[in-house]
Amino acid sequence: MKTKLLFNLLFFTTLTISAQFWTEQYTDFSTVSRGINNISIVDANIAWASAYDGTATAGAVRDFTRTTDGGTTWTSGSINPSANLRVASISAVSADLAWSVLYKSSGNGVMGVYNTSNGGTTWTRQTTANFNLSGSFPNVVHFWDANNGFCQGDPVGGYYELYTTTNGGTTWTRVPQANIPAPIAGEYGYVGQIFTSGNRLWWTTNKGRIFRSDDKGLTFTVYQSPITDFGGTAASGEISFWNANDGFLVNNAGATWKTTDGAETWTPFFPNTGIVFNGSIACIPGTTKIVSTAVDQSNSGSSYSLDGGANWTIIDTVQHIAVSFLDENIGYSGGFNAATEGGIFKYTGTELTAAVNDNTLNTFKAFPNPVENIITIEANDTITNAEIFNVLGQSVFKTDSNQNTLNADMSNFTSGTYILKVTINNSVQTMKLVK
Numbered sequence: 064m065k066t067k068l069l070f071n072l073l074f075f076t077t078l079t080i081s082a083q084f085w086t087e088q089y090t091d092f093s094t095v096s097r098g099i100n101n102i103s104i105v106d107a108n109i110a111w112a113s114a115y116d117g118t119a120t121a122g123a124v125r126d127f128t129r130t131t132d133g134g135t136t137w138t139s140g141s142i143n144p145s146a147n148l149r150v151a152s153i154s155a156v157s158a159d160l161a162w163s164v165l166y167k168s169s170g171n172g173v174m175g176v177y178n179t180s181n182g183g184t185t186w187t188r189q190t191t192a193n194f195n196l197s198g199s200f201p202n203v204v205h206f207w208d209a210n211n212g213f214c215q216g217d218p219v220g221g222y223y224e225l226y227t228t229t230n231g232g233t234t235w236t237r238v239p240q241a242n243i244p245a246p247i248a249g250e251y252g253y254v255g256q257i258f259t260s261g262n263r264l265w266w267t268t269n270k271g272r273i274f275r276s277d278d279k280g281l282t283f284t285v286y287q288s289p290i291t292d293f294g295g296t297a298a299s300g301e302i303s304f305w306n307a308n309d310g311f312l313v314n315n316a317g318a319t320w321k322t323t324d325g326a327e328t329w330t331p332f333f334p335n336t337g338i339v340f341n342g343s344i345a346c347i348p349g350t351t352k353i354v355s356t357a358v359d360q361s362n363s364g365s366s367y368s369l370d371g372g373a374n375w376t377i378i379d380t381v382q383h384i385a386v387s388f389l390d391e392n393i394g395y396s397g398g399f400n401a402a403t404e405g406g407i408f409k410y411t412g413t414e415l416t417a418a419v420n421d422n423t424l425n426t427f428k429a430f431p432n433p434v435e436n437i438i439t440i441e442a443n444d445t446i447t448n449a450e451i452f453n454v455l456g457q458s459v460f461k462t463d464s465n466q467n468t469l470n471a472d473m474s475n476f477t478s479g480t481y482i483l484k485v486t487i488n489n490s491v492q493t494m495k496l497v498k
Contacts, residue, residue: 083412084378085365085396090114090128090406091139097126098358099397099407101255102387103155108133110395111161111183112385112407113150117399123149123168129183131158134395134409140183145172151254152203154212158182162232164194164201164214166254174201176214178232192226192235199224203257203266206231213280215266217251227280244274244285253294255385256301260348263307265326267293273302273326289329290314302326303346303353310346311353311372317341319372335426337375338366338482338495345386345394352415356383356396362480365396366493367414374426376414377482377493383408391415426492427485433497436474440485442467447486451496453479473498 090097090112098117104110114126125142127150142150148165155161159182167174175194177186194201198219206212210231216224223246225238250270257266265275271291276283289312292298304310304325312320312329319339320329342357351371357363364380381398388394393410400406427442440449446469451460459481460471473481473496481496 084367084410084414085408086134086411087398087405088130088134088137088407088409089404090400091137092126092128092400092406093139094126095402096399097124097406098384098399099128100385101150101153102385102395102397102407103153103161104387104389104393104395105155105157106389107393109155109158110134111153111155112395112397113153113163115149123147125150125165127153127163127183128407129155129158129161134407137407142177142183142186144177144186144188145170147172148174151201152205152257154204154206156206156209160209160231162189162204162206162212162214164204164216166201174199176201176204176226176232176235189232189235192228192232193237194224196220196224200251202252202254205257205259205264207259207262207279211279213264213276215252215257215280218246222246223252223274225280225283238280238283242282244283247272256293258302258304260304260307263325265302265304267300267302269294271298271300275326286327288312288326289320289331301342301344303344305346305348305350305353305371311344313339313341313344313355315341321372332372334368334372335374336492336494337368338364338377338493339368339372339375340364340366340383343384343386343396345388347388347391347394347415350391350415352391354386354388354394354396354415356386358382358384369415369417374492376491377484380482427487427494429483429494429496432494434473435498436472438471438473438483438496440469440471440483442485442487444487447488449486450484452482452484 096117097114099112101113111129116122128137128139130137147170151164153163176189176192179186196219200217204214212228222240226235228235271288290300300314308325310322319332321332340355340357344355346353354367356365363382365378365383366375368375384397386396396408429440446464448463483494
């Protein structure tokens with residue numbers, strides 16, 4: 064049986080370095096450690112999110128949550144079918160109207176596309192998107208508006224099971240085999256991995272390939288990415304796009320690439336400063352700004368870049384799952400809830416609306432990294448101060464400076480990951496260090 068990549072980690076909190084960026088909100092789930100793995104933002108007030116079991120048991124969950132007041136309050140619910148089903152993807156177009164695809168984790172259960180028109184009170188399976196054949200497995204659904212939608216499943220009968228609709232899912236039509244590049248032997252897609260920009264959409268596979276449609280899912284081309292798998296345990300990655308052509312890719316090792324031709328080709332990209340977290344990324348449409356997150360307890364946190372990924376600022380070292388932005392003012396990141404609090408983060412900062420001033424965006428380097436004893440910090444302007452934090456957010460080194468170069472003695476530090484924060488002419492920049 065194929066494996067779908069989902070994170071199963073418990074909620075915890077560490078130091079927040081940039082406390083104003085996110086405001087944590089309560090998802091209203093009565094069961095603790097519900098993780099938010101899919102977020103659909105409609106506008107400044109309305110957003111929907113689907114959940115999974117964030118405990119070690121990783122049980123089948125059909126929970127969702129919804130806000131109609133910009134996150135001030137969230138109301139949770141459950142998609143009503145068989146207990147053996149899980150939510151793969153959710154897409155909403157209003158406070159009342161949303162679609163979800165459910166897949167079977169074990170036992171019996173009718174997989175497929177489910178729709179609600181009353182804010183999630185009831186859900187109805189849309190039967191013309193079959194997903195009931197041997198090998199059927201639905202992965203993603205997306206709606207551009209109340210009528211036009213697309214859903215994607217794994218290969219059945221020798222080609223991918225894809226459907227489109229122009230009437231809100233009353234009738235789904237399977238995309239003809241001739242319109243879809245043939246799957247590689249053993250190839251399949253991943254739950255929740257879809258991205259759209261205008262009429263263009265992309266989805267990814269376990270063979271590292273990216274399928275692209277320029278006409279809302281009616282016809283497809285496919286391109287090989289620089290990674291071998293988008294959701295395996297050994298290799299994984301995520302893509303996001305600023306527009307129909309310019310996009311960003313990060314893999315589970317933190318390596319990054321860029322495309323300027325809509326995923327046809329990818330060029331290795333090496334950020335100057337800061338950390339690109341390797342869990343989820345969100346390019347903010349129409350800008351050069353991007354937010355990254357990670358949930359792995361050994362490397363969790365979030366960061367942002369204002370300049371297309373060249374320089375990154377760490378926001379925090381808290382666990383974040385899925386991240387989604389509608390524009391530079393409206394965005395959310397998934398988390399894990401406690402009994403009566405937490406579970407999702409809303410962007411409430413001002414960082415992403417700031418203009419990028421190349422004259423003040425100083426860069427620095429720190430070497431060697433990994434470090435054994437002495438690390439040297441060099442900048443192209445005067446360093447005001449430097450500080451090193453451990454993974455608990457505790458300051459373990461701090462010094463003031465009025466020079467372009469300084470050294471830090473890390474010989475007595477225990478092995479592990481640290482965060483270096485450097486202030487250069489009132490510009491705070493960060494970098495991950497490994498001892």
